[in-house]
Amino acid sequence: MVKAEGEAIAAGAEAQREETGAQPPRTLLPGATIGVLGGGQLGRMMALSGSAMGYRFVALDPAKDAPCGQVTPQITAAYNDRDAARELARRSDVITYEFENVDAGVAALLTEESYVPQGSALLYTTQHRLREKAAIEAAGVPVAPYRKVGSLAELEAAAADLGLPCVLKTATGGYDGKGQAVIRRPEELAAAFRQVAPGAQVPELVLEKFITFQCEISVIAARSASGEVKSFPPAENIHVDNILHLSIVPARVPEEIQRRACELAERIVSGMKAVGLLAVEMFVTEDGELFVNELAPRPHNSGHYTMDACVTSQFEQHVRAICNLPLGDTKLLTPVVMVNVLGQHLDGAVQAACCANEEATRLGISPKLHIYGKTESKTGRKMGHINLLCKDTGDGLSWVEQTNLWRN
Numbered sequence: 549m550v551k552a553e554g555e556a557i558a559a560g561a562e563a564q565r566e567e568t569g570a571q572p573p574r575t576l577l578p579g580a581t582i583g584v585l586g587g588g589q590l591g592r593m594m595a596l597s598g599s600a601m602g603y604r605f606v607a608l609d610p611a612k613d614a615p616c617g618q619v620t621p622q623i624t625a626a627y628n629d630r631d632a633a634r635e636l637a638r639r640s641d642v643i644t645y646e647f648e649n650v651d652a653g654v655a656a657l658l659t660e661e662s663y664v665p666q667g668s669a670l671l672y673t674t675q676h677r678l679r680e681k682a683a684i685e686a687a688g689v690p691v692a693p694y695r696k697v698g699s700l701a702e703l704e705a706a707a708a709d710l711g712l713p714c715v716l717k718t719a720t721g722g723y724d725g726k727g728q729a730v731i732r733r734p735e736e737l738a739a740a741f742r743q744v745a746p747g748a749q750v751p752e753l754v755l756e757k758f759i760t761f762q763c764e765i766s767v768i769a770a771r772s773a774s775g776e777v778k779s780f781p782p783a784e785n786i787h788v789d790n791i792l793h794l795s796i797v798p799a800r801v802p803e804e805i806q807r808r809a810c811e812l813a814e815r816i817v818s819g820m821k822a823v824g825l826l827a828v829e830m831f832v833t834e835d836g837e838l839f840v841n842e843l844a845p846r847p848h849n850s851g852h853y854t855m856d857a858c859v860t861s862q863f864e865q866h867v868r869a870i871c872n873l874p875l876g877d878t879k880l881l882t883p884v885v886m887v888n889v890l891g892q893h894l895d896g897a898v899q900a901a902c903c904a905n906e907e908a909t910r911l912g913i914s915p916k917l918h919i920y921g922k923t924e925s926k927t928g929r930k931m932g933h934i935n936l937l938c939k940d941t942g943d944g945l946s947w948v949e950q951t952n953l954w955r956n
């Protein structure tokens with residue numbers, strides 16, 4: 549980096565610290581300890597990746613045999629346990645989180661008592677759909693037209709204003725399609741309201757215009773503590789029953805759209821002054837328009853393909869970003885299809901990926917298996933994923949089709 553550029557980034561970082569109250573960046577080299585709030589699969593993969601670089605980890609999770617705790621020391625306590633959070637702070641040089649519903653009080657305590665380069669402002673924004681949309685728009689990036697809704701009368705007015713079909717969502721707490729309803733006809737408004745806001749006195753809801761999309765894509769962008777920004781190639785995401793089933797990379801959209809998607813994600817991560825990873829989910833319309841749907845300030849399932857298919861994985865990138873190292877190269881080395889392994893697929897998927905598989909040999913596919921070590925396997929629960937490295941993503945998709953494992 550040339551000196552003037554470095555100075556400009558440093559000056560920008562200084563200005564934003566004043567604005568967001570974030571802590572000054574510290575560069576933490578391997579040997580430092582990274583504390584992770586949450587001990588699920590994202591923490592585990594972050595720890596595995598960061599440990600390879602020489603970082604130490606400690607996780608906080610309420611479950612005794614959590615996926616991350618199997619590979620790192622763990623403090624076993626509730627997420628909102630202040631004493632446990634203090635112990636995490638005491639044992640760590642830097643703290644990060646692997647899920648976004650971090651208790652606001654704990655987030656504030658940690659930023660006071662430890663170094664949390666991601667700050668708590670980003671969490672505050674992404675924990676609430678209306679705040680999130682406002683932040684995306686403030687970065688000059690389009691979202692689906694929407695209205696804030698707090699009563700049935702407001703819902704009726706908003707639907708008349710936006711026109712149907714629309715999607716009604718809770719502003720907080722919804723995930724994987726829960727806490728939302730598609731409304732196609734005016735007579736469905738009252739039932740949708742009751743379904744999405746059962747019993748809430750003054751519900752906080754958002755009504756969005758239904759976007760007829762050609763496909764859904766996501767871009768994982770990273771910003772380091774000193775302001776360097778990079779993004780990974782967009783993944784095309786296919787959901788089944790609102791759970792991510794496949795990520796296809798390169799996404800099957802023109803390169804110009806891929807480039808624009810990366811630009812938008814980078815604009816958001818810069819505009820929000822985020823540190824670490826920010827996953828940006830978008831809709832692509834038939835006309836090639838892009839609308840951002842959702843953000844996640846952490847490693848994301850749709851970025852798991854990077855573990856085997858990119859020069860740098862999303863987990864290494866997150867570690868680099870929070871430790872203020874130069875960000876890694878995000879180049880895609882090979883086409884890839886990531887397929888999630890849910891509880892009902894586990895045994896068959898392990899068999900298909902680990903044992904001789906004629907179909908994989910015939911198609912020239914290398915299946916790379918990642919299993920998270922969850923003690924209980926349940927239908928619909930994410931137990932692992934397979935990255936299918938292939939010459940063409942069509943071959944990866946054929947393999948998924950022909951193994952017949954993902955039909956239920």
Ligand code: AMP
Pocket residue numbers: 692715722723724725726728756757758759760764787790841842
């Ligand atoms: P979300 O919880 O916002 O990620 O939504 C879950 C899924 O619902 C998305 O992945 C989309 O497939 C669909 N969806 C959400 N919002 C919209 C929208 N405004 N228009 C069309 N589909 C939507």
